[in-house]
Amino acid sequence: MPGFIKPQLATLKSKAPRGEQWLHEIKYDGYRIQVHTIGGKNKVYTRNGLDWTKRFSTIAGALDIPGDAIIDGEVVVVHEGRTSFSELQAELAAGRQDRLVYYAFDLLWRDGDLRNFPQIERKQALLDLLGENGIELPVLYSEHLVGNGQQMFEHAAKLNWEGIISKRADAPYRSERNENWLKIKAVHKGKFPVVGFIKDPSGVAALYLGKQQGKDLVYVGKVGTGWSRTVSSKIRKQLDTVVSPKSKLTRPIRKPKATWVEPKFFADVEYRDITSEGLLRASSFKGLSRNHKL
């Protein structure tokens, strides 16, 4: 029985793969967790191999499996029909575990190494394992569909899910990022007025973004990636022409590092989610344009 196994990671793609050799699962938005069961003594490891058994004691306690097993999966909180990262954080911050659900999607060890078995066989073994031990909440088996990736993705997007993970049915488990696991995500796009920036040797380190809400200009967070050094300096040159002594936000926020600007430029941004605080999560910069209306 090995110790912590570095998890396999997925490569980002914009389109779901076609063909019957692919199986597709829901993309869960939570914490990647590896559960080790060693004759009833269970341990829970984070993505980087830290022992978080205590923080996820309900998950660890729920699995009563004879013999040794290593299960890969994601711990989540389901909120309004989808897995919610911010609700998961809120749950943990409150020191509670009632709403935690563990979606198990791979079996790496079962009284022996399963990593070289095909994906589809590992999943079957996982289903058998969970099924025969009568596992119920908070542990669930992550179902999949075979083929029809594009349909599955469209369905996921309609339901406002994060996206899908597509896996080669015949592939082994490897502790790396490769093309046997693909993540296809629904991205949100937006155009937000730039209300300030943080300086940087190459130009800007980050942009402060706002959003017009009725008569108010409200803060929606920062974006700090997506540009090269050359683009960074171009952005800086543009923004330097509209520097303002004071923040134009309706409810100004105190940010010591900020240089405020008139909201005359719009940033095209892609993001994954809006946090409970109303800020953009995992945002990236795609372009800058002038606002002709103001």
Place this chain on the structure above:
DNA sequence: TTCCGACAGTGGGGTCGCAAT
């Protein structure tokens, strides 16, 4: 010689705990 992938670094939104202000 050129190209590509892994990795480090930087940027984001969160949480926590601790130390300095």
Place this chain on the structure above:
DNA sequence: ATTGCGACCCCACTATCGGAA
């Protein structure tokens, strides 16, 4: 009492460097 920092979680992306092609 507030603020800043470093660990952790999640993430997107750029720059670099060494090895493969």
